[in-house]
Amino acid sequence: MKIIREFGGFIQMFGGMFRAPENKKMFWNQFMLQCKDIGVGSLGIIVIISTFIGAVSTLQTAYQLVSPIIPKETIAQIVRDTVILEFAPTLGCIVLAGVVGSKIASELGNMRVSEQIDALEIMGINTKNYLILPKILAGTLTIPMLIVIAMVLGIWGGRLAGSAAGIIDPTIYDKGLILGFNPYNVYFALIKSFVFAFLITAIPSFYGYNVKGGALEIGLQSTRAVVVSCVLLLFADYILSALLL
Amino acid sequence: MIEIKNLKKSFGSKEVLKGVNAVLEDGKCNLIIGSSGSGKTVFMKCMVGLIKPTEGEVLYDGKDFIHISLEEKKEIRKQIGMLFQGSALFDSQTVGDNIMFPLHMFTNDKLSAKKDRVREVLKRVNLQEDAYGKFPSEISGGMQKRVALARAIVLNPRYLFCDEPNSGLDPQTSIVIDKLIQEITQEYDITTIVNTHDMNSVMEIGDHIIYMHQGEKEWEGNNKDIIFSKSEKLNDFIFASEFLKDAKNMRNIKETGELPDDISDDIKEAIEEKFNIDLDGDGIVGSE
Ligand SMILES: Nc1ncnc2c1ncn2[C@@H]1O[C@H](COP(=O)(O)OP(=O)(O)OP(=O)(O)O)[C@@H](O)[C@H]1O
Numbered sequence: 001m002k003i004i005r006e007f008g009g010f011i012q013m014f015g016g017m018f019r020a021p022e023n024k025k026m027f028w029n030q031f032m033l034q035c036k037d038i039g040v041g042s043l044g045i046i047v048i049i050s051t052f053i054g055a056v057s058t059l060q061t062a063y064q065l066v067s068p069i070i071p072k073e074t075i076a077q078i079v080r081d082t083v084i085l086e087f088a089p090t091l092g093c094i095v096l097a098g099v100v101g102s103k104i105a106s107e108l109g110n111m112r113v114s115e116q117i118d119a120l121e122i123m124g125i126n127t128k129n130y131l132i133l134p135k136i137l138a139g140t141l142t143i144p145m146l147i148v149i150a151m152v153l154g155i156w157g158g159r160l161a162g163s164a165a166g167i168i169d170p171t172i173y174d175k176g177l178i179l180g181f182n183p184y185n186v187y188f189a190l191i192k193s194f195v196f197a198f199l200i201t202a203i204p205s206f207y208g209y210n211v212k213g214g215a216l217e218i219g220l221q222s223t224r225a226v227v228v229s230c231v232l233l234l235f236a237d238y239i240l241s242a243l244l245l
Numbered sequence: 246m247i248e249i250k251n252l253k254k255s256f257g258s259k260e261v262l263k264g265v266n267a268v269l270e271d272g273k274c275n276l277i278i279g280s281s282g283s284g285k286t287v288f289m290k291c292m293v294g295l296i297k298p299t300e301g302e303v304l305y306d307g308k309d310f311i312h313i314s315l316e317e318k319k320e321i322r323k324q325i326g327m328l329f330q331g332s333a334l335f336d337s338q339t340v341g342d343n344i345m346f347p348l349h350m351f352t353n354d355k356l357s358a359k360k361d362r363v364r365e366v367l368k369r370v371n372l373q374e375d376a377y378g379k380f381p382s383e384i385s386g387g388m389q390k391r392v393a394l395a396r397a398i399v400l401n402p403r404y405l406f407c408d409e410p411n412s413g414l415d416p417q418t419s420i421v422i423d424k425l426i427q428e429i430t431q432e433y434d435i436t437t438i439v440n441t442h443d444m445n446s447v448m449e450i451g452d453h454i455i456y457m458h459q460g461e462k463e464w465e466g467n468n469k470d471i472i473f474s475k476s477e478k479l480n481d482f483i484f485a486s487e488f489l490k491d492a493k494n495m496r497n498i499k500e501t502g503e504l505p506d507d508i509s510d511d512i513k514e515a516i517e518e519k520f521n522i523d524l525d526g527d528g529i530v531g532s533e
């Protein structure tokens with residue numbers, strides 16, 4: 001019952017959102033600010049986790065492929081495809097759901113509780129348009145970019161770890177990378193990260209914007225926002241894989 | 246001028262406003278007073294459209310605010326300034342940017358003109374220029390209230406709403422804020438509505454007072470009539486403290502010439518000293 005009501009509210013949120021902004025310049029500033037917050041703000045964590053994920057997947061793939069008849073290049077191939085298809089977009093976005101999602105939910109929740117949203121409404125500003133839309137737009141623009149970076153760094157991390165551990169020579173790794181490369185995978189990963197980006201910005205916006213009560217409620221709602229985004233993200237991952245692969 | 250006709254609001258089965266009628270005039274500080282939970286905030290939020298009333302009309306200079314289109318509503322909202330109970334400053338922006346915000350949003354003035362205007366209103370609310378670059382978290386509650394007031398008046402509103410402007414402030418700062426609100430109201434001839442339960446403000450700036458009791462308008466008048474009101478509930482409200490009860494007793498002495506039974510000896514002495522009279526007879530015996 002609650003789920004249905006929340007879903008209804010979520011859809012409703014979009015109702016008032018797509019109107020012309022009161023002031024285009026202010027909207028643009030807000031959008032740029034969000035791009036900086038979401039994009040640049042999460043770059044560090046994405047660099048760290050994607051490099052390590054790439055490194056770890058090289059080591060583990062090598063560990064599992066013990067047979068001498070399988071050429072070493074296959075390791076690079078497998079690392080490349082898992083990083084592009086799954087690790088970079090899905091794991092990357094799950095981490096971002098925690099980082100970006102909780103920030104969005106608590107920021108909006110705080111604005112709601114301290115009546116800043118009411119203050120904007122009183123001025124005659126459409127707060128859904130001014131506060132939520134820039135976050136969703138900035139997220140769907142910058143998060144796929146971050147995921148592309150994560151793909152590159154993941155593969156690079158794998159190359160680094162492979163040679164550092166003496167498992168696979170960098171030249172062989174590079175040869176493996178171009179072997180049977182399907183550009184559609186990158187395209188698919190971008191679609192995925194676009195959908196995920198929407199989920200991890202829109203859902204926390206909804207929970208944050210509709211906080212009722214006090215500071216405690218902000219914490220509860222932002223946790224809830226992250227949990228719901230992650231679950232829906234994995235669900236969307238499954239659906240998209242079933243449909244598009 | 247704002248007219249309120251038969252305004253009702255229920256939350257579920259709980260009736261918070263039970264049909265309030267009122268006329269709030271220009272150039273006056275219209276005070277809405279009442280005890281906690283009497284529905285003052287709900288009343289104010291219904292007036293500005295943050296809460297949709299169940300029934301009734303709110304007319305801004307004759308225009309029905311509740312049933313007009315979103316666009317028309319926006320036009321009226323641009324003429325509304327509101328000071329929230331908790332100030333509601335944007336905490337990610339400096340004091341200067343907070344006050345600048347409505348100017349950025351709704352005017353096309355040059356940046357220098359906007360800055361001049363911000364300095365002007367900062368001065369108007371008695372804040373030093375060095376507050377300009379500070380963040381809301383770095384200034385005191387009283388200063389935050391003043392910044393919020395500055396932000397509310399920066400676009401020269403026609404209607405100014407203040408929800409408990411002096412809650413959480415010391416009596417002196419409260420009076421400064423009250424005076425400021427009063428001066429601004431008279432200076433620009435705007436319609437000001439103030440929610441309060443602070444009797445100091447009531448006596449200080451109450452040109453027009455509406456007393457709310459359990460969602461109904463119980464009494465209406467100004468600060469000259471209020472202490473002589475005949476409404477039992479209002480008397481209970483304004484004479485809630487022991488000290489003020491004594492004041493009420495003094496009023497009764499003056500009116501009837503008779504001493505109430507429950508007056509304490511201390512007060513009797515104080516009154517005798519103050520007015521140079523002897524209270525031991527049957528009422529006011531001696532005087533200067
Ligand atoms: N959103 C809401 N949902 C349900 N009940 C509400 C809501 N808002 C207010 N109320 C109820 O309406 C009544 C009046 O509340 P209101 O906030 O207007 O009081 P108030 O006069 O402003 O009090 P205070 O002086 O403490 O600020 C309260 O009993 C409150 O429980």
Ligand SMILES: [Mg+2]
Nearest residue numbers: 285286287409
């Ligand atoms: Mg209140």
